[in-house]
Structure formats: C-alpha cells, structure tokens
Amino acid sequence: MYKTANTAEITAEQSAYAKRTAALAFKIYGKTPKACVVTFGCQQNVSDSERLKGMLTESGYIMTEDMTDAQFIIFNTCAVREHAEDRVYGNIGTTKALKKANPDIIVAVCGCMAQRQSVAEKIKRSYPYVDMVFGTQVQYRLPEFLYKRLSGAGRIFDLTLDNGEIPENVPIKRDGTFKGWLPIMYGCDNFCTYCIVPYVRGRERSRDPEQILAEAREMISAGYKDITLLGQNVNSYGKGTDYGVNFAELLRRINALDGDFRIRFMTSHPKDCTKELIDTIRDCEKVSRHLHLPFQSGSDRILKLMNRHYDREKYLSLINYAKEQIEDVSLTSDIIVGFPGETYEDFKETLSLVKEVEFSSLFTFIYSPREGTPAAAMDDPVSREEKGKWFSELLKVQEEIAEKNISKFIGKTYKVLCDSKGSEDGFMSGHTSGTAAIEFKGGEDLLGKFVNVKVNSYDRVLLGTAEKII
Ligand code: 5AD
Numbered sequence: 001m002y003k004t005a006n007t008a009e010i011t012a013e014q015s016a017y018a019k020r021t022a023a024l025a026f027k028i029y030g031k032t033p034k035a036c037v038v039t040f041g042c043q044q045n046v047s048d049s050e051r052l053k054g055m056l057t058e059s060g061y062i063m064t065e066d067m068t069d070a071q072f073i074i075f076n077t078c079a080v081r082e083h084a085e086d087r088v089y090g091n092i093g094t095t096k097a098l099k100k101a102n103p104d105i106i107v108a109v110c111g112c113m114a115q116r117q118s119v120a121e122k123i124k125r126s127y128p129y130v131d132m133v134f135g136t137q138v139q140y141r142l143p144e145f146l147y148k149r150l151s152g153a154g155r156i157f158d159l160t161l162d163n164g165e166i167p168e169n170v171p172i173k174r175d176g177t178f179k180g181w182l183p184i185m186y187g188c189d190n191f192c193t194y195c196i197v198p199y200v201r202g203r204e205r206s207r208d209p210e211q212i213l214a215e216a217r218e219m220i221s222a223g224y225k226d227i228t229l230l231g232q233n234v235n236s237y238g239k240g241t242d243y244g245v246n247f248a249e250l251l252r253r254i255n256a257l258d259g260d261f262r263i264r265f266m267t268s269h270p271k272d273c274t275k276e277l278i279d280t281i282r283d284c285e286k287v288s289r290h291l292h293l294p295f296q297s298g299s300d301r302i303l304k305l306m307n308r309h310y311d312r313e314k315y316l317s318l319i320n321y322a323k324e325q326i327e328d329v330s331l332t333s334d335i336i337v338g339f340p341g342e343t344y345e346d347f348k349e350t351l352s353l354v355k356e357v358e359f360s361s362l363f364t365f366i367y368s369p370r371e372g373t374p375a376a377a378m379d380d381p382v383s384r385e386e387k388g389k390w391f392s393e394l395l396k397v398q399e400e401i402a403e404k405n406i407s408k409f410i411g412k413t414y415k416v417l418c419d420s421k422g423s424e425d426g427f428m429s430g431h432t433s434g435t436a437a438i439e440f441k442g443g444e445d446l447l448g449k450f451v452n453v454k455v456n457s458y459d460r461v462l463l464g465t466a467e468k469i470i
C-alpha cells in the first residue's frame with residue numbers, strides 16, 4: 001500500500017527550489033519573468049495546470065496567456081485520442097521560432113502524452129528546442145526542474161511512474177473564483193482495452209480524506225460555490241487504503257461542511273457505482289442532481305471486448321434506480337462509436353440505450369487506436385467513413401431527445417449559479433444543479449451568486465426570469 005500522508009518534506013524541498021528559481025530567473029531575464037501554461041484535455045489536466053501555475057507563481061513567474069510574451073512555456077498534454085496528440089505537436093512546433101529569436105526561453109512538455117516513452121523519445125530526437133519533458137507523477141517537481149535547467153543543466157527527461165506518495169500542499173493558482181476543481185484521487189486501475197489512461201497516469205491512488213476536506217474548507221471560505229471532485233473513477237475512492245472512507249462517505253463529509261455551495265463529481269464507473277452512492281446523492285442537499293455515468297457502448301458483446309465489467313442490464317438498473325430516487329436527475333454519459341469489431345447491429349444497441357435513458361447530454365467519440373492498448377491490436381474492419389455516419393446518426397438521435405426534454409423545464413423555478421454572461425447584452429447565464437444552462441436578465445454583479453430563475457421559454461437556450469438572489 002502507498003502512503004499519502006506526511007509529504008511535507010517533499011513539498012518543502014520544492015518550495016526551497018522555487019525560491020532559488022525566482023532569484024535566478026530574475027537575474028537571467030533582468031525582469032519578472034512570465035510563464036504561459038497551455039492545457040489540453042480533461043478537467044484533471046486543467047486541475048493539474050492550476051498546480052503548475054501555483055508552483056510557477058511561487059517560482060517568481062507571472063502568468064500570461066500570450067506564448068510570444070513568455071520566458072517559460074509549458075504544454076500540459078492529453079493522450080486520450082490521436083487528434084489531441086496531433087494538436088500538441090503542432091503547438092510545440094510554434095515554439096521553434098520563438099526560441100530561435102530568444103534562446104533564453106524555456107519550453108516544457110508534461111502530462112499524459114509526455115508520459116509515453118515513444119513521445120518522449122520523439123521529442124528528444126526531433127524537437128531539440130524542447131528543454132524538458134516530464135510525466136504525470138513528477139509534476140510537483142517543476143520548481144526543481146526549472147532551477148536545474150536555468151542553472152545550465154542539460155535537457156531534462158523524467159518519466160518516473162512509481163505510484164508513490166501523493167505530494168500534498170503543492171501551491172495552487174486556481175483559474176476560477178467561484179467554480180473550482182478538487183482532485184480526490186489519481187490514476188486508474190481499470191484497463192478498459194481502448195484506454196491509454198492507466199498507462200500514463202499509473203495506479204489508482206486516493207488522497208487522504210483529511211487533506212481533501214481541508215482543501216474543500218479552504219475553497220468554501222475563499223468563496224467557491226461549485227466544487228467538482230475529480231478522479232478517473234471516483235467510485236473506487238479509498239480502495240487499497242486504510243482510511244475507512246469510501247466515496248459515498250466522502251461526499252457525506254463534504255456535504256456536512258458549513259456554507260452555501262454545490263458539490264459535483266466526475267467520473268463514475270458503472271461497475272463500481274452503488275445504490276449507496278445514488279442514495280447519498282439523493283440525501284445530500286449540496287450534492288448536484290447529476291450523475292455522469294459513461295456506458296461507452298450499449299452492446300454486451302462490445303462491453304466485454306472493452307473490459308468494462310458490467311452489462312447493459314446492470315447499467316440500466318442503476319440508471320432506473322437513479323431516476324426513481326433523485327428527482328429531476330440529470331444523466332450524462334461518454335460513448336465510443338466504432339470500437340474494433342463493432343458492427344452496425346452493435347451500434348444499434350447503443351442507439352437504443354440512448355433512446356431509452358434520455359440523457360441530458362452526451363460526450364461522444366469515434367474510437368481512436370492508442371498504441372500499447374489491447375484494442376489497438378484488434379481487427380478493425382469498419383472504415384472511418386462508415387463510423388462517421390454512425391456517429392452522425394447518434395448525434396441526431398440525441399438532438400431530438402434534447403429538444404423533447406426542453407418542455408420539462410418550462411414553468412419551473414431552478415436555483416442556478418450565475419457563471420457567465422448570456423448570449424445577448426444585458427443577459428446572464430447560470431447552471432442548474434443538474435447540467436442545464438438558463439439565461440436571464442441581469443448584470444455582471446450576479447456572477448458567482450445563486451439565483452432562483454423561473455424558466456419561461458426556449459430560444460436556442462432556456463430563457464427565464466430571475467426571481468430571487470440568494
Ligand atoms: N478512443 C475514443 N475515445 C476514447 N475515450 C477513451 N479512450 C478513447 C479512445 N481510445 C473516451 C471514453 C472516455 C472518455 C474520457 O474518452 O469515452 O470515457
């Protein structure tokens with residue numbers, strides 16, 4: 001079993017490096033240096049980038065969105081589909097000219113794609129202007145890597161993936177002021193046959209519940225109103241530890257904290273999703289009425305090939321239980337179209353499941369082979385073009401469902417968190433405890449506030465009237 005507590009020494013060491021980096025970087029650049037963090041991929045990466053920004057701030061850098069204005073450029077990458085990787089290579093390429101004009105700039109690549117041996121080797125060989133490549137489990141060492149490189153060390157490549165202690169107290173610079181991410185665990189042990197994540201993020205490791213609660217308290221007192229708990233498979237939180245806290249219990253403990261805030265979480269795996277969890281969502285008033293439960297495919301044959309460990313029947317029984325227990329529950333899912341060997345008959349099973357459940361929204365992907373995963377070696381006779389047709393068919397079905405669902409909202413009042421400007425001047429937008437966005441008349445002073453909104457109509461978005469600011 002891994003340890004997660006008492007990593008204070010590790011973070012203190014990095015903090016000391018950060019201070020030395022700040023002094024050295026200022027000397028080299030003759031001014032306060034700027035850092036540009038470019039993030040690809042999922043919320044986990046967005047959350048990791050907030051920690052990268054925290055460490056860079058401690059290292060004396062100020063953040064910029066403008067790559068051409070930065071002395072340090074870091075790409076936090078995603079490997080989940082090929083398209084994501086192609087985009088990263090394109091972006092790294094643009095730093096070549098910047099570096100030529102100003103050789104003092106430092107360029108780094110980290111995250112899931114960087115963790116792949118073949119990618120790190122390709123960068124080593126073909127992208128000599130990249131100064132450092134490091135993997136997902138050593139990101140907390142950024143201040144040290146930066147200090148060493150600024151001091152004249154050679155290019156740094158560190159892909160250590162030893163599933164060791166989770167370093168706590170890494171500084172964080174959050175992107176938002178009222179919506180925030182809170183990672184509760186890292187890694188994945190499921191090895192779905194199409195997925196690269198277990199290879200690039202390593203084994204499942206849960207954070208100490210006390211650390212999670214401390215971070216939640218900090219966020220609440222800083223004014224965060226919407227906290228999303230993150231993990232590849234949050235339902236297996238606590239497994240393999242002696243904390244004695246499972247995910248449902250963690251939710252109950254966060255729910256019991258004082259304050260007016262909302263708790264969201266992602267992602268749940270159907271094989272570990274329990275009635276206890278659904279009951280907990282029902283019973284905890286701060287937990288959003290939303291369940292993101294990816295089913296990936298509606299065909300039992302394909303689910304077996306995917307190594308998902310549940311079947312259509314089990315999935316539907318969970319969904320039906322959630323619908324029964326949680327009033328107005330918003331259900332969302334991830335779906336892969338065109339898994340190797342999937343036939344149109346299999347795909348029709350996915351379509352029928354989508355029709356049966358009536359999801360609020362879907363995240364749909366065409367299968368993308370990932371080198372090193374079992375699925376990449378499977379026979380894949382269906383053309384990309386054919387898969388594209390299936391994909392469009394799925395989108396059309398979901399659009400019809402979404403349209404049909406709209407009428408459910410009209411005339412009802414929802415508590416929304418006002419989170420952005422609306423699509424027209426004078427309007428603001430907010431999300432319900434489910435996943436619906438509603439627009440209403442109001443000013444920017446409402447940002448970050450809970451507002452009761454009565455839905456009147458639909459015109460590309462749900463439109464309502466603000467009744468009460470909470
Ligand atoms: N190809 C297509 N989609 C994938 N996903 C994961 N791996 C692949 C892949 N190789 C999708 C799954 C997962 C979501 C985050 O990304 O649907 O739930």
Ligand code: SF4
Pocket residue numbers: 188189190191192195196197198232233269
């Ligand atoms: Fe990938 Fe499956 Fe783990 Fe999700 S549960 S990250 S799809 S291996």
